[in-house]
Amino acid sequence: MRQINALITNTRGASPVSIILGVVILAGLFLFPKAVESPYALHIMILFFLSTIMGESWNIVGGYTGQYSVGHAAYFGAGAYTTMVLMQFKQIPPWYGMIAGIAVALVVSLIIGSICFRLRGPYFVLASIAVAEIMRLCAMNLKDLTNGAEGILATDIPPFTLGGTVITDFLSKVPFYYIGLVIAILTIAVTYLVQHSKLGYYFQAIREDQDAAHSLGINLSIYKNIALAISAVFTSLAGSFYAIYIGFIDPPTVLALDISVQIVLICIIGGIGTIWGPVVGSLVLVPLSEALRSNLIAQGIFKIGLASEESGVGIFLKDHLAHAHALIYGILVVVVILFMPDGVLGYVKKLTKKKAM
Amino acid sequence: MTIFLQSLISGILIGGVYALIGIGLTIIFGVMRVINFAHGDIMMIGMYLTYNFFSLAGVDPFVSIALTIPLMFLFGAILQKTFINRVLGALPQNQILLTIGLGLIMSNTMMFIYTSDYKILTTSYSSSSFNIGTISISWPLAISFLITAAITLLLYWFLMKTDTGQAIRATAQDREAAQLMGINVKRMSILAFGMGAALAGTAGALISPTYYIFPQIGSTFTLKAFVITVLGGMGSIVGATIGGVIIGVAESLGAVYISSGWKDVVVFVLFLLVLLFKPAGLLGKSKM
Amino acid sequence: MAILEIKHVSKFFGGLAANSDVSFSMEEGMIMGLIGPNGAGKTTLFNCITGYYPPSRGDVIFDGRKLNGMEPDKVCKLGMVRTWQKVRPLAKLSVLDNVMVGALCRTGSLKVAREIAHEQLKVVGLDNKSNFLAGGLPIGERKKLEVARVLATQPKMLLLDEVMGGLNPAESEEIIQLILDIKERGGITQMVIEHDMKAIMRISERIVVLNSGEKLAEGTPEEIVNNQAVVEAYLGSEH
């Protein structure tokens, strides 16, 4: 049993049940905006897609290839800035900006890769942080290009047209919802393809033992760079998407260490090196941080009558829980790492396995 | 020339404090192989301690390190015992996230207690200086530089020459083998993290009279500590010392001869260059 | 034609000459034994040949091409692959996946690679453990896994570094048979480092003896056991 379970990470073939389930979920996701009108719900879903894309792309280089980059903000920022600079200062529609963003992210990833991949382990981690910081500082200082600390504000998003017909004008959230959904599905599909190909095997071999992999004919720098490039492309897409959606970027919001950490967190909470890990991670993190932040917990407590809003406890909760969410968040991170070292997915697997026995 | 000397000297002096932060991180990394992302936050706790000693009991910051060191040691030891020890065998990214989580808890707890106000600790000598020729040297920085130097020497002697020090290094290199030599590795880890925390706390204390304190201050210094340790060679105390001074000087000269905005870029580029040409850091032993 | 020529190879670590002026050559399909006292420079020579260190001096010529300092992965692609004295399994991958990684060196298809891997696992007798995590294997089986993995790269030349270390005589016998079978099937030249003299004597056509980095002797097994210098430096009087 143990060996079989060990292999779950390399699932081959899917059961009919899971295929049906998958189709139903997919259909549900595509119909969601038709059924749910609330822009707030759509917004949360969009954040969820964004987070999935980011986590999934980190997973390729971090989870499969074992290169724990804590500098993915670099690619996120590359995508965001390219798209915004082109759109705002050169009037190039974001559609092309996204593609240009990918190109820029690829170049950045090659540069970063050629520098950082010569390093291993903790040195790589720190070098990746350093490069992302350099990017942030450059965005800060290259005022003519990036508008520096003032950031770039999108005045209008030009409508997306194909052959003269307007596909969408970006006025509501629905187009963003679908763009996010499609990119997220694309990212997951690419991860699936990678895992079930030579690349996946090579990536994992590199993760386990670089020297051994090297001796078995794996060109370390090529394959690490491929992993990073794939990862960078999708992270950059996430960045472009973010920029267009939010309409404003500045160095601290798209190039900060914070973002890099967030990306890693998504994977680890969900389960690293697995296809669904980042999805699960986003599923947990996005609603959770939203609930914590907007003090839904205290409201819930009042609703079920655990404490009255006017009581001392109530006032304390109202006053402090909103401030405390970052604290609670930190505690959650610590608890997950200590008690679910393989992420939520790994934990669930362990539980179900125990029951099965 | 005056400008050059002035910035060189202030760079060296501030580099001393950086070195102390770097040494703490290097020891923790050396023994636990854990990159401590909460290092700056630990330093921040040290700063608040100093601040409280000063504002509540009137203890001079430089004197208060006699209290801060043991207290921070204890704090680090407890952290190690309750949290870090549990993830020593875990994946590196889990360790990273654990320390990030701990850092979040520390900074937000402090925010709860002290609000996020900037606290400023003003001593009679906070902005006093003396002159050598045309160059002015800040008293508090000069004193903290001397204290740093003394601590560094002591620590070097401890790790290289005493059995306990060697046992800490042995634990760093192979925990299982160290156990088989009769070394209590848990104690060594606790000792190491305690020392790391004490050093970070001391750095916080030393910088308090000339700097300011708020709950989110940690991250800047965590980043700096990383750069310093890698520059010097992770696990090397002498390396961290040199790294600290180099960073101090690079920042200082970068600000004058390039621009304040680009000075951090100078630091990071320097960092990458060292990594490229000497991947194990200036004093690190390259491994095969 | 010689498939591998080592010409005046030296490797220095600081002042220490781990290899100094070593020369010999190997014919296609043969098995060469490489022996010598501990620290004689055997593993270092492997490292120099397969690209982990560029030799400080001298040339390594494989299949007519100069390898000096060529990256290990290219060396592997050319058909030369080594095992590790200190085994290096890909711990969190299954035994089968470990071997597949080797097989993928020659094919892009997972299906083909899987077939090759199963085949090689059978060859070393690990097929019943193909679903185990490689990290949980005991040392002896890890050594077998190393062999299966390099075989899966379909090499022209194998460099085996103490693959019998840690095996008892009965298990060593299996590996000896394996090495002889490989030779039988033809097409693969083998260089074997081993301290087990019985084994070395049985499998090698020729033996090179290193001592303090220098080549002390070269010859047939008989010549080697009767070489006074070798007996003194390495074998001891009993042999």
Add this chain to the structure above:
Amino acid sequence: ANVKIGVINSMTGPEAPIGENLTNGIKLAQEDLKKKGINADLVWEDDTGKPQIAMSAMEKLATRDGVAGVVGPYTSACSNAVSKLAERYKVPLLVPAAAKEEITRQGLKWVYRLNAPADQYAASLIDAATGLGKPKTIAFIYENTDFGTSTVKTAKEYVAKKGIQVVADEPYSKGSPDYRSTLTKVKAKNPDLVFMVSYVADAILLMRQSREIGLKPQAFLGGGAGFTTVQFANEKQISNYVLSCTQWTDDVNWPGAADFAKRYKAKFGKEPTYHAACAYEAMMIMAQTAAAANGDREKTRAGLKAGKWNGIMGEVKFEDYAGFTNQNNHQMLVQQILNGKYETVYPAKFATKKAVYPFPGWK
């Protein structure tokens, strides 16, 4: 009357130190509203300083919570992101303290701003300085944040008009412990004016180190923020004679200002900053307008547009001028620290003391 108002503010994260002042100001406003019979039901949203989170907050307030109006966010980045949503959902948004000019320059109908934008910071100070002496050169030292950069950008345009030459331009990143080398460089240029934009901690650090290395211009100008805090004024050794601009002071003769300061101090144990005052007044205006409109958003918006207030921020009126829409043309004040106390010295009609110029030197 009951009225539901949303608050978006940076309560945690890197912006929290200032965000807290806004929180406090709003809490005080809530109390005062109660006294006026308005029960302001506040929905607090923390944006953690991140625009996308601020957007989440705005979405939620507009669509789930059904608030009548929103006060906030604090930072310019967040306010920018949120302003478009306010327009889309037709929710009145009153920005209390963000300085970026663009926020009210996009012709948005639903977005109002109480404080004076970045261009005013520089203009008021330079006017005061040129009124007092004849400075020829100026050096800029500022944090390389949105606030710092945009303030200095407008300042540079303004000094160019006045014929003052820029001799040093030094943006720095917040939080470094050592500005000595930057200051040494500035000192070598011997500027008549040194203009700094920083928050309180860096302000104190910069002035301490200026004293250390003996930088001595005709005047130190502080661009609001950190230079207008009591904490700064308390550092007498270094803060005396610094001129700074601010949105609000506790000695200004705007109705209720002094009283606000007193009650704030009693409640929170510290001196109010202008951020607190801005937030307080913004909440007062928003809640009263919304209450009068019975929580109707359209009527609230119309109320803001039409209304006129005179409270602790002086006269408030949201007007369209010089490319701005719904912008309160707020009068910035210039103060000077004299013996550890802020004295309003400019414009003349609010002045309580005469300014000391030039800077007499370090003690």
Add this chain to the structure above:
Amino acid sequence: MLKIEKLNFSYGDLKVLWDIDLEVKQGEIVTVVGSNGAGKSTTLKNISRLVKPDSGTLTFNGTDLTKLESHEVVAQGIVQVPEGRKIFPEMTVLENLRMGSYLKSTRGDREANVDRVFGLFPRLKERAKQLGGTMSGGEQQMLAIARGLMTNPKLLLLDEPSLGLAPLLVKFIFEIITEINKQGVTILLVEQNVFQSLRIAHRAYVLETGRVVLSGTGEALLNDEHVKKAFLGM
């Protein structure tokens, strides 16, 4: 001296030791042989408390080992030279040896012990300043054994000490083992060199897939048909 009763152990949910009974008496050399993966190293790890057993008792001179941490076991006088050498890679040969006499009780003999092991392994003396990690495989093995000897053990656990050593040295190692045994150190030896190790053993155990299947004097096992067939390849 050392008594193991009904020791059971699993790695996660893979059970590798089943009811192991094993005894080492004062002054003996006891050898454990067994094929790959039989659980020999795991047994030694249990004694050194590097892993914790599922059930069973381990006593040493009457002390219950299951109550101790690894380092406390060492303090009792049980020292293991582990499989895979486990040299401190970034410490010099001399520093490695120094760690061998980390225990307070042995620090006094440090100088003498260093001289002794340098006498046994002159190569180590030549390389006293070389970093452990850069030594060759066999050199590291020597260092590991030497480091173990620095500890003044009462009971020495040796896990495949001849692994990777040249023939001359292998012979020498077995001589050393007999020699130190004569000096009063009790020895528990795990070896693949079945022939040599059974020859010097007073008693021996045969492990197969985690169970003790045979035990007796070294001589008796050497002549046992099963042993001959399974391990000696005869």
